[in-house]
Amino acid sequence: MTFPVPHTALARLETQVQDALRAPDDRTRGPNGTPGAPGAHGPHGSLDVLGYGEITLVLRLRTPEGSFACKRLPAFPDADRFARYRRSLDAYLHSLAERGLTVAPTQVWHTRGPGGRVIAYCVQRELPPERLCSRLLHTQDETWAKNFFARFLDAVDAAVHPGLGLDAQASNWIDADGELTYLDVTTPLMRDARGRELLDVRLFFTSLPWILRDAVRLSMAASIFDKFYETRGVLLDFLGNLHKERLGALVPAFLEQANARVAKPLTTDEVAAYYRADARMWELIQRLRAADRFWHRAVRRKPYPFLLPPPVDR
Ligand SMILES: Nc1ncnc2c1ncn2[C@@H]1O[C@H](COP(=O)(O)OP(=O)(O)OP(=O)(O)O)[C@@H](O)[C@H]1O
Numbered sequence: 001m002t003f004p005v006p007h008t009a010l011a012r013l014e015t016q017v018q019d020a021l022r023a024p025d026d027r028t029r030g031p032n033g034t035p036g037a038p039g040a041h042g043p044h045g046s047l048d049v050l051g052y053g054e055i056t057l058v059l060r061l062r063t064p065e066g067s068f069a070c071k072r073l074p075a076f077p078d079a080d081r082f083a084r085y086r087r088s089l090d091a092y093l094h095s096l097a098e099r100g101l102t103v104a105p106t107q108v109w110h111t112r113g114p115g116g117r118v119i120a121y122c123v124q125r126e127l128p129p130e131r132l133c134s135r136l137l138h139t140q141d142e143t144w145a146k147n148f149f150a151r152f153l154d155a156v157d158a159a160v161h162p163g164l165g166l167d168a169q170a171s172n173w174i175d176a177d178g179e180l181t182y183l184d185v186t187t188p189l190m191r192d193a194r195g196r197e198l199l200d201v202r203l204f205f206t207s208l209p210w211i212l213r214d215a216v217r218l219s220m221a222a223s224i225f226d227k228f229y230e231t232r233g234v235l236l237d238f239l240g241n242l243h244k245e246r247l248g249a250l251v252p253a254f255l256e257q258a259n260a261r262v263a264k265p266l267t268t269d270e271v272a273a274y275y276r277a278d279a280r281m282w283e284l285i286q287r288l289r290a291a292d293r294f295w296h297r298a299v300r301r302k303p304y305p306f307l308l309p310p311p312v313d314r
């Protein structure tokens with residue numbers, strides 16, 4: 001199941017992104033310095049923001065052929081690194097489908113940047129934003145929530161294994177027509193038989209330059225992915241993130257359902273402690289990136305090459 005990629009519109013979008021990245025700080029902020037709500041003309045000038053993740057943001061592209069979700073990837077230094085990424089994404093999509101997961105059909109669009117670099121986007125059709133599971137858990141009742149969580153557990157349990165990971169937080173799923181669809185595939189989580197990440201971890205951490213200082217830090221960073229490769233870790237991350245979504249009240253009911261699936265039961269204390277540690281890590285990362293952006297703009301007088309999501313209130 002595929003769709004035609006809107007080439008011309010994407011080329012125009014990339015030009016707009018380049019303009020937004022070049023814009024001085026003031027122009028990229030929303031009214032009164034407030035971050036814009038998703039979909040509003042917020043902190044990124046005229047760009048239409050569909051949603052936010054931890055690392056970056058997702059842009060909406062409206063065309064006569066429909067509306068698309070566009071996820072800009074870190075710039076690839078050369079065609080080879082890009083080809084490798086494409087292969088890993090294809091393998092990831094294939095493995096997820098093989099394990100019965102419904103994934104939003106995803107295509108890659110790319111263009112040449114300066115110095116042989118490749119600028120690329122993962123593109124999906126826009127699915128109904130009001131059906132995002134992190135929103136539905138706010139708007140639907142507890143019966144819906146429990147039914148959702150049972151389907152979620154089946155999907156996660158069937159997909160995850162030591163070679164295949166999932167970042168399964170509620171904001172990465174859309175429930176349309178009674179089917180859970182997984183959205184967040186831009187960072188393919190796959191490991192070889194020796195447990196090495198197939199992802200170009202170094203490339204995907206280019207927005208975290210402090211991590212790249214040595215190999216030790218890089219391997220430490222890779223270990224933050226461990227949890228995504230086993231059901232228990234994925235569930236702990238999902239449940240912890242409910243606190244971020246202000247959905248902590250759902251934790252006890254979900255724990256009961258989750259514990260039927262794992263050998264070592266999860267507890268509310270473990271979930272809360274996990275979330276506190278996770279929140280601290282992301283706060284640190286956000287602060288370091290803000291500092292790096294300041295360094296690029298104010299000291300080196302160069303545009304900062306990434307679109308950053310606004311700070312999250314954790
Ligand atoms: N196909 C889509 N249709 C509608 N909304 C989408 C779609 N893809 C993404 N979104 C919105 O954008 C948000 C972030 O998307 P996604 O999870 O794919 O990227 P991400 O979280 O930024 O990835 P990462 O955490 O790896 O940086 C989602 O929570 C959702 O609100």
Ligand SMILES: [Mg+2]
Binds near residue numbers: 053054171
């Ligand atoms: Mg996400």
